[in-house]
């Protein structure tokens with residue numbers, strides 16, 4: 466900052482007494498970056514992780530966390546698929562980005578719709594946490610040993626249909642609320658087991674609650690599960706170099722493919738969709754799934770190709786699924 470010229474003696478502020486205390490010397494010269502986030506415990510953990518990454522990479526930058534309440538946080542009594550689904554956790558935060566109230570937003574990638582509003586982009590995709598779903602059950606009973614009729618808490622069509630596919634004898638019941646609320650409802654006896662993303666439980670330090678990791682061959686993860694999304698304004702030259710340090714190529718390539726898959730199928734929301742990619746020796750292996758809600762019909766395909774073609778692989782996998790029965794599942798809704 467350049468020193469300001471002295472005020473003209475007739476300026477109203479010139480007569481004001483000096484401030485009682487100068488700002489702390491360490492911070493007074495720092496550039497500030499404002500990070501927008503939801504206020505849930507997990508969202509704040511994620512935003513603080515990003516803050517620490519930025520501040521350790523750029524000692525001259527101070528990151529401020531700004532909490533924003535979203536529609537998804539206000540509606541806690543109904544499954545989100547009923548009230549508009551994805552996007553409900555991000556809209557207000559995107560408005561703050563466009564209004565320049567914040568500089569970057571940290572989201573769970575899983576909560577991001579396929580298309581972002583004009584003027585915004587994904588600035589970085591940091592390293593992915595465990596992408597799997599997990600079962601947390603009372604008395605630590607794994608999925609294949611739960612008694613017939615046991616009540617499984619999930620509001621995700623994707624999880625419900627895949628559970629029903631392997632255990633049609635179990636009962637699925639809706640559950641909402643943040644991680645702590647859901648675990649509380651399990652402990653109360655409202656459910657015999659619940660299905661959650663490993664990433665959230667691990668990030669909040671509750672790994673020991675996990676009964677069973679559900680492998681992708683029985684429970685294919687949601688698009689972007691376990692990954693974060695750093696959203697920002699397009700063409701913001703001050704922010705781009707900061708975000709470059711957060712980006713992880715081995716996460717970005719699979720997630721780009723998963724999101725291309727999502728965009729191709731998104732018109733058809735409210736049906737169970739899953740897609741998960743991994744990189745092996747620079748080759749992308751992408752698995753996609755579309756199912757009927759009751760889990761009786763399921764179309765699942767695997768596609769492989771160079772990581773550089775991630776977007777095209779995702780789109781063509783979705784087309785393959787539509788050709789091989791997914792379109793029919795959609796028609797029968």
Ligand SMILES: NCc1[nH]cc(CCC(=O)O)c1CC(=O)O
Pocket residue numbers: 573574575576660661662663664665689690691692
């Ligand atoms: N559906 C809400 C949601 N969005 C992101 C996560 C955390 C896991 C992640 O980042 O993928 C969760 C909780 C869950 O699904 O258990």
